[in-house]
Amino acid sequence: MLSRFGPLRSLPSFRFLALTPPFPGEYDGPKMLTKVPGPKTLELSKRIDGLQDPRALHFFANYSKSIGNYIVDADDNVMLDTFCQISSLAIGYNHPDLLKAAMSPEFAQAVMNRPALGLMPPTDWPDLMQDSFLQIAPRGLSHVFTAMCGSCANESAFKAAFMAYRHRERGGKPFSEEELSSCMHNKEPGSPKLAILSFEKAFHGRLFGTLSVTRSKPIHKVDIPSFDYWPMSPFPHLMYPLEDHIDENRKEEERCLAVFEDIVQHHPVPIAGIIVEPIQGEGGDNEATPFFFKRLREITKKHGIAMIVDEVQTGFGASGTWWAHELWDLPSPPDMVTFSKKAQASGFYHTLETRPSEAYRNFNTWMGDPIRAFQLRTMINIVKRDDLLNNVKETGAYLKKKLEEIQKRHPDHISRVRGVGNFLAFDTPNVEWRTKMLAMCRDMGVNVGYCGSVSVRLRPTLYFMRKHADIFLTILEDAIKKCK
Numbered sequence: 342m343l344s345r346f347g348p349l350r351s352l353p354s355f356r357f358l359a360l361t362p363p364f365p366g367e368y369d370g371p372k373m374l375t376k377v378p379g380p381k382t383l384e385l386s387k388r389i390d391g392l393q394d395p396r397a398l399h400f401f402a403n404y405s406k407s408i409g410n411y412i413v414d415a416d417d418n419v420m421l422d423t424f425c426q427i428s429s430l431a432i433g434y435n436h437p438d439l440l441k442a443a444m445s446p447e448f449a450q451a452v453m454n455r456p457a458l459g460l461m462p463p464t465d466w467p468d469l470m471q472d473s474f475l476q477i478a479p480r481g482l483s484h485v486f487t488a489m490c491g492s493c494a495n496e497s498a499f500k501a502a503f504m505a506y507r508h509r510e511r512g513g514k515p516f517s518e519e520e521l522s523s524c525m526h527n528k529e530p531g532s533p534k535l536a537i538l539s540f541e542k543a544f545h546g547r548l549f550g551t552l553s554v555t556r557s558k559p560i561h562k563v564d565i566p567s568f569d570y571w572p573m574s575p576f577p578h579l580m581y582p583l584e585d586h587i588d589e590n591r592k593e594e595e596r597c598l599a600v601f602e603d604i605v606q607h608h609p610v611p612i613a614g615i616i617v618e619p620i621q622g623e624g625g626d627n628e629a630t631p632f633f634f635k636r637l638r639e640i641t642k643k644h645g646i647a648m649i650v651d652e653v654q655t656g657f658g659a660s661g662t663w664w665a666h667e668l669w670d671l672p673s674p675p676d677m678v679t680f681s682k683k684a685q686a687s688g689f690y691h692t693l694e695t696r697p698s699e700a701y702r703n704f705n706t707w708m709g710d711p712i713r714a715f716q717l718r719t720m721i722n723i724v725k726r727d728d729l730l731n732n733v734k735e736t737g738a739y740l741k742k743k744l745e746e747i748q749k750r751h752p753d754h755i756s757r758v759r760g761v762g763n764f765l766a767f768d769t770p771n772v773e774w775r776t777k778m779l780a781m782c783r784d785m786g787v788n789v790g791y792c793g794s795v796s797v798r799l800r801p802t803l804y805f806m807r808k809h810a811d812i813f814l815t816i817l818e819d820a821i822k823k824c825k
């Protein structure tokens with residue numbers, strides 16, 4: 342069969358080559374005209390300062406000129422983007438298929454007539470759900486709650502966990518009068534003391550509920566009231582390379598699991614759910630092995646605690662699988678999997694057991710947005726057609742191997758190369774050096790993100806290929822040498 346990219350893809354003798362077609366119309370490489378931030382960004386920052394806090398801004402971008410893996414800034418600098426809108430750009434900038442979908446009458450209708458999806462969904466909503474969310478549903482989770490962002494997805498999942506927990510405790514009976522009246526005063530038994538456990542260095546969002554489980558940086562949490570009885574359990578700190586530290590890492594994971602099980606058994610407040618990231622993104626790209634997650638699943642199952650896997654950052658292909666937790670081979674599926682970022686649409690997958698007992702208990706006005714489901718559907722089709730998950734696996738493995746070689750050449754500046762798929766990271770000696778080195782990378786044409794206290798994280802698109810990896814690696818090594 343001929344593909345859009347000609348007959349090459351269907352010839353068996355070429356199957357050993359990477360099958361991913363190039364991103365249509367992409368730039369050949371970075372092109373830098375000024376330092377970043379350049380004069381136009383500085384001028385726009387000054388203007389925005391009168392209207393909005395500009396202090397977190399990196400640069401202003403020109404989204405009409407940005408294509409594929411390249412972002413163009415206000416000063417017309419063309420940069421290879423490995424940070425991709427805080428890890429939320431799966432397909433690259435201005436993909437023609439997405440632009441075409443966005444110009445379609447059905448997309449325009451959905452933009453103009455934004456429905457309250459919980460009340461009056463459009464007639465094509467069941468088909469759209471089937472062709473988008475359900476097409477990539479994690480094994481065992483056949484229901485979806487659609488939400489507005491990663492934090493909302495997580496908070497809605499917490500609510501589902503609490504409601505399912507109390508429903509079980511009540512033995513399926515209706516609410517008592519006392520429960521209904523006490524909850525209006527934020528008092529027990531209607532507002533019960535129940536906890537969600539999270540892990541040291543975790544990041545799950547910045548709203549009131551999610552801030553109580555976020556443990557990455559004090560600056561996110563300070564001054565905000567929290568659920569102080571929601572416990573924190575240690576997350577493993579692994580040694581690298583993994584294959585040389587199997588015994589030490591196993592011991593470290595067993596240590597963390599022992600503390601976890603102790604909290605589960607003895608915490609003064611019942612734990613209704615735990616939330617865990619497959620790789621702790623914001624907190625420093627901290628990993629654990631499948632052994633750790635399998636044990637978490639066994640322990641939560643044993644104690645009737647919901648296991649919520651937060652795939653907001655890891656989900657939608659970055660691991661080389663749709664969902665990073667697929668790599669764990671869990672004995673039974675997690676109870677809920679939350680998503681946002683790269684999927685563009687937000688929400689959580691769950692089973693019928695965690696559907697609330699009555700309507701309106703987990704609800705909001707928009708409950709997501711059909712245009713994000715259109716976008717998701719189109720992106721899934723692109724990923725499948727262009728074999729992007731395999732591209733992530735191949736390019737990711739190449740990139741990791743090359744980063745390990747750079748690490749060998751510059752052991753005082755690069756350490757702990759880690760990650761799966763193209764969700765990769767490494768450590769630097771300290772925050773000052775990291776800041777200098779990343780600024781140098783940007784001035785040389787690569788936009789790179791950081792996380793944790795000293796880590797650098799790579800979050801490229803699923804279209805990031807070997808040629809992009811080579812450009813990135815050359816610039817990275819040059820920047821390391823210049824900053825030594």
Ligand SMILES: Cc1ncc(COP(=O)(O)O)c(C=O)c1O
Nearest residue numbers: 490491492544545546622653654
């Ligand atoms: C793992 C994880 N969960 C939740 C969130 C919160 O998502 P949002 O910023 O869309 O609220 C983030 C954001 O970075 C995240 O990385």
